[in-house]
Amino acid sequence: MGMYHSRPHVEDIRKMKRDGQKISMLFVSTPDEAAAAAAAGIHMLSIEGRYFDHEMRDAAGNCFVQVGLPYGGWGSFAGRPLATAEDYLRAAFHFAGLGGDAFYCAASYDIQKALCDNHLPVVGHIGLIPSYITWTGWRAVGKTADEAMRLWRHTKKLEEIGVFGAELEVVPDRVAKFLTENSSLVMLGMGAGKYADAQYLFTEDVCGYGKNHKPRHGKIYRDLGPEFQKIQDERVAAFKEYKADVDSGRYPGYEHTVPIGDAEFDIFMQAAKG
Template identity: 50%
Template sequence: MANRRPTVADILALKGRRQLTMLRVETLEEAEAAERARVDMLSVPPALLTPEFRDAAPSAFTFPGLEYGDFITAEDYMRAAFKALRAGGDAVYCAASLATVRRMRDEGIPVCGHVGLIPSRATWTGGFKAVGKTALSALEIWRQTKALEDAGAFAAEIEVVPVDVARAISERTSMFMISMGAGTGCDAQYLFAQDVLGSNRGHYPRHAKVYRNFSAEYDRLQQERVAAFSEFVADVHAQNYPGPEHVVGIPRDELDRFLKELPGV
């Protein structure tokens, strides 16, 4: 996208025209790298939204995530949403109830909902696995999508849904559909930076693609830390640190004058 930070209207105008890119980033370094790589959209924890974040990623359309369970009432969500928007967010991710989505939309807050595999509600769909693999469950995702649209959400993440189901749904909704493991028939492709970078120490989901092996690099750096710290300890014990180049001297006459004023030892 252009260097100018897009608006919600700009994002919606791109629906069906081309695939956008989206990453979940959790550090300023990741945000800056995403900006330089021209990633279109970012998902971030609200705490990352600082002036330094916008210095790092001035043109990325950004969704701070209002994590399910961190807030209770619609008013709680709205307060958090307004705070996130004031801090530099462009829209909010929210997996709360339709009533909460509707309340936020009534106040003009751009909301991105969630359909398909919703991690906070995975127990209702059989755990962390694909959903929509039967006609009945696919229709339920369609109903979820239309309900979100009717509640006023402008976008929805659609997660781990068969590609043909996701495409059919995306073609029939005005919402901007963000695919996480739901194929190319949606409007954007979404991955976590830790999966892209290979820094995830746990399970990699099927839809993730690993482009680098940061875990190995972190392991190498940790070994270098241990080695450097061990050398420091050895230097101190052997009286090799500090050396003359690490300390400050005093002219001999000034030292003699100073010592003369001290009591004896």
């Protein structure tokens, strides 16, 4: 595995924030998607732990990679859900060894702090947090003064613990602007308007092959959905023809078969029956 000496580190991403540089970020789940992002010069990738391995790190090239640590029952590491700070540390160090640059963690403050205390760059989550969805429902968070204050308190708490960045999801743009400008956290905006430090989208939304509900902030740049459907239809057709050939005995044909000379075969048959 290469060391990717030219890929950015936390200090570089922080400098981009300080300099007001725009940061692009994508959620990818296959080596092809990661390689395409690297070729396009995307700054940051978000990759779930279950997809992150040497092949993914290599495909991601010079992109800064945030590895998502599975939360509670939302996934497992080494065959069991992450529950304790030790579980999270073990997972984070494993992914750090594979070349992860930062670690998304939506667990409790004490667990996030344990990771920070071990000098691991942690990305928290502010606003609409899918793993806590039962408390908010699927909606924008921070549209009331009270809720916006909760987001601000959450931001200050993450900062205090030593967290490096946070996914800022579906938050009103003016609230997002205040949080971004008044915090050292690198704010990775997903539906948080143009003032967040980074703009973060899912590959499936950018490429139009999302099967899930399309979010308001999603923007389709290429509609690959029909192309993928066409490939899938062709794949199904190929499999059907193959099965029909097997059923009818058309496959395998003579050209797919290894021959044996008559003399050798006769000697073998005599010996076998002998």
